[in-house]
Amino acid sequence: MDFTPIAPGIFRLVAEPETVNVGLVVGEDRCLLIDAGTSPRQGSEIRALVAGVTDRPLTTVVATHAHWDHAFGLAAFSDLETIGHDTWTETVAGGETITALREQNLTADDLHTPTTLLTMIAARDLGGITVEIAHLGRAHTGGDLIVAIPASKVIFTGDLVEIDGPRFDETTSLRGWVAALDSLFGMIGDSTIIVPGHGEPAGIDVAGRMRAGVAALWGQAEWLYHEGIAEDDAYHHDGLQWPWDEATAKAGIAVAYRELKAQGRPRGHLPIMAVDHRMG
Numbered sequence: 001m002d003f004t005p006i007a008p009g010i011f012r013l014v015a016e017p018e019t020v021n022v023g024l025v026v027g028e029d030r031c032l033l034i035d036a037g038t039s040p041r042q043g044s045e046i047r048a049l050v051a052g053v054t055d056r057p058l059t060t061v062v063a064t065h066a067h068w069d070h071a072f073g074l075a076a077f078s079d080l081e082t083i084g085h086d087t088w089t090e091t092v093a094g095g096e097t098i099t100a101l102r103e104q105n106l107t108a109d110d111l112h113t114p115t116t117l118l119t120m121i122a123a124r125d126l127g128g129i130t131v132e133i134a135h136l137g138r139a140h141t142g143g144d145l146i147v148a149i150p151a152s153k154v155i156f157t158g159d160l161v162e163i164d165g166p167r168f169d170e171t172t173s174l175r176g177w178v179a180a181l182d183s184l185f186g187m188i189g190d191s192t193i194i195v196p197g198h199g200e201p202a203g204i205d206v207a208g209r210m211r212a213g214v215a216a217l218w219g220q221a222e223w224l225y226h227e228g229i230a231e232d233d234a235y236h237h238d239g240l241q242w243p244w245d246e247a248t249a250k251a252g253i254a255v256a257y258r259e260l261k262a263q264g265r266p267r268g269h270l271p272i273m274a275v276d277h278r279m280g
Contacts, residue, residue, distance in 0.1 A: 001045065003053050006193060006201055007152040009129060011053060015042060018069040019198050023156045024050060025149055027126025030059045034147045034156045036073035036082075040110055043073025060124055062133055063114060064158025064197065065141045066091035067169070068100035074112035083122065084114035085135050085143025087171070094170045118145065136160070136184060139177035141169060148187065155188065156195045161210045163199030165244040166217075168255045174218040175259060181211035213243035214252075221256030231257045 003011035003024055011024040015037050023034030031054055037043040050058050061077045063084045064070055071092075074082055091097075092111065101107060116122075121134045132148045140159045147156040159167060160180060188194065188204055195201045220242070224234045234253045235242065242249035 001049060003049060006195070007149075007154050010149060010152055010154050012195060012201065013046065013049065015046070015069075015073075020069050021156070021195050021197060021199070021201075022046060023147065023195060024053060025126060025129065025131055025147075026054045026056055027129040029056065029127030031056045032060045032062065032124055032126060032131050032147075033058060033077070034062050035064055035070045035158070036061055036077060038069045039072050039104055039106070040075040043076030046073060047076050056126075062145060062147050064147065064156065065144050066097075067141065067159070068097055070158065070197070072100065072104070072106070072111065074114065075110055078112050081116055082112065082114040083116045083118055083133060083145070085145055086117040086119050087138075087141075087143035088113060088117060091141045091143055091169070091171050096169055136180035137176045138171070138173040139180040140166065140172060142171040142173075144180065146184065152193075153189070153191055154193045154195065155184075157184065157197065157207075159197035160184065161194060161196040161207050163196055163202070163206060165248045166210070166214060166252065168251050172255050173259060174214060174221070174252060174256045178211065178215045178218055181207065181214060185211065216243050217249065217252035218256055221253045222260060224253075225257055225260045 001013050001015060003013045006012050009026045013022040015022050018038060020035060025032045033050065037046045058080065060081045060083065063074060066084060066088050118133060118135060124131045129149065129151060132150060134146055136146065144158055144160050146160060184207060188207060190204055192204060193201050194203060194207055220240055221234060224237055229237050231253060235250050
């Protein structure tokens with residue numbers, strides 16, 4: 001692992017085995033880390049590498065979401081300000097965390113809950129450079145955060161944007177993911193550098209493909225659901241074309257059907273029609 005520059009004062013490191021993009025933003029007075037590695041040990045290694053890049057003190061670590069490959073390293077930064085979304089415990093309680101703990105011979109005591117749980121938006125002044133942190137709504141997880149450096153036109157999106165397609169968990173909202181990517185588009189331009197959760201930094205086109213793919217998954221699944229097509233029959237229904245590979249599409253269909261079932265089918269009439277409006 002090593003940090004490489006992608007813009008003045010902004011660096012990227014790829015943390016294996018999940019090829020997670022870890023970001024470092026260096027200001028005149030202090031620096032900020034984006035994501036923390038896949039384990040407490042890897043978090044310690046990343047912290048040592050930060051010291052090799054700059055002598056500015058590392059004061060803040062932002063976890064783009066609570067999945068193990070982005071957040072298990074937070075334990076190495078427990079003496080610093082660490083930031084996550086306020087749905088953190090909801091995501092950590094999922095099956096992905098339990099499986100990852102078992103595979104790494106870790107326990108819940110090895111995990112670190114962020115010291116700052118953000119609801120919507122925050123900013124940190126690093127001296128000469130400001131970092132903006134925002135939650136655009138439930139999407140890949142219930143608590144995705146993006147980290148933007150407006151002056152440098154760089155945005156770390158976490159897994160809101162993926163080069164190889166979306167990944168899902170128990171907290172994913174496909175409907176919300178489309179809305180979140182629409183909001184992201186309002187922040188980016190042709191010269192914006194987008195650093196996805198995994199994969200090479202890219203431009204607006206990769207965000208466009210991601211938005212179109214997630215919208216197609218959601219839109220087609222929603223139509224099939226309201227047509228009364230069973231989830232098991234949705235993928236092969238009527239020769240529809242689905243984005244990404246079959247496994248990803250079927251996982252997305254399952255998420256959409258779960259979300260649609262939770263919200264219920266449309267009512268046959270407006271509730272107001274059943275109300276007695278007599279006065280007195």
